[in-house]
Amino acid sequence: MPENTPLADRVRPTSFDEIAGQRHLFGDQGILRRMVDRGVIPSMIFFGPPGCGKTTAASIIAERAGKTLYKLNATTASLSDIRDVAKDTGTILGSGGILLYLDEIQYFNKKQQQSLLEYLEDGRITLIASTTENPYYYIYDALLSRCSVFEFKHVDAADIEGRLRAVAARVYPGASISDDAFRLLADAGAGDVRRSLSMLEVAAGAADTDEGGAPVIDAALVGSLTSSVSQSNFDRDGDVHYDLLSCLQKSIRGSDPDAAVFYLARLLEGGDLISPCRRLLVIASEDIGPAYPMAPVIVEACVQAARELGLPEARIPLANAAVILATAPKSNSAISAYDAAAEELHAGRGSEIPLHLRSPKFKGYLYPHAFPGHWVKQQYLPDDLRGMRFYEFGENKTEQAAKAYFEKIKGGQES
Secondary structure, eight states, rough: OOSSSSSSHTTTOSSGGSSSSSSSHHHHHHHHHHHHHTTOOOOOEEEEEEEHHHHHHHHHHHHTTTTTEEEEETTTTHHHHHHHHGGGGSSSTTOOEEEEEETTTTGGGGHHHHHHHHHHHSSSSEEEEESSSSSSHHHHHHHHHHHHHEEEEOOOHHHHHHHHHHHHHHHSTTEOOOOHHHHHHHHHHHTTTTHHHOOOOOOOOSEEEEEESSSSHHHHHHHSSSSSSSGGGTTTTTTHHHHHHHHHHHHTTOOHHHHHHHHHHHHHHHTTHHHHHHHHHHHHIIGGGGSSSTTHHHHHHHHHHHHOTTTTTTHHHHHHHHHHHHHOOOOHHHHHHHHHHHHHHHHTOSSSSGGGOEEEEEEEOOOGGGGGGGOOOOOOOOOGGTTTTOOOOOOHHHHHHHHHHHHHHTTTTTO
């Protein structure tokens, strides 16, 4: 490798045993390890956060399977790139089979994703696609149905520390690195092994050396490299990060704008932009809901602005969203209605919908707009759920106004 190759790439694991974390996949009884050991290599989708071993795993699997590995990134790749890879299936390069590793597949549109299907179906290409997003939202069903999905998790700080120590012994023999320095480097990675390795490389380059020329790395040096990241945002098990998201939502639900912006700050100062964006979008509908129907629209605009701006400016629209949600009236009536309806569905009720609601060929449907107040009494729920109430009006101004409107047009009649 060239001398300027980043440390994380120079020491990339070459076996499952060297991968930090992911024991559920690559440990002695890990599902992927067992599959590869038995020669079972289906097309797969890896999803999980950055720096958790997805690319490394694909490289090891290709090597173990004796397949030629091609790497593409969906942010820059095109359909012609896919076709170029497929052309090699009939050459000596593809004699042992081709494994295509497609990173960031969520950036492929439907047509691009569908272009992969013919190569997967006839076996010319084994696909391993990776994404940091939920594949069930961003990957189309036709492709999902042909792939096995595996989740990669944030790597615990303890596992990152173990990897750091092994790399340091190999790359920086004789280096003096304190236990506190190793712990700080591992914590600063926040589950991303690559980030911690990059910081180790920087620390080794900035460190003073001993008489033998080996670097001396202590906690003070590492601290100077990580001062822009709030170490308190993360812990060894990764629980603090999720606790902060929970605290953010509970503070907004409890109408405490001060606590809301505090927990938002802890998340953003820790470098996490995506998680608070997602959580604010959920809160707008789960906790504010019908009490302030414009909340999801406003929060969506703030989140879009934050994603366009990136950090640190993203803090401005997100703080706006947090304060608006915390000070808005609250209602969980919509999600409560849904959960109540879903409970009936899971119990096996409501399968037969009324005939007059089906297609126009069934008679008996009354067109509400043809009646005074645009409402007429008729049955909408299935027979076995007739009369059930899932939605209850909240006590806020907006829902009470809707309740008054309903009572006016219905005249006290049951719908």
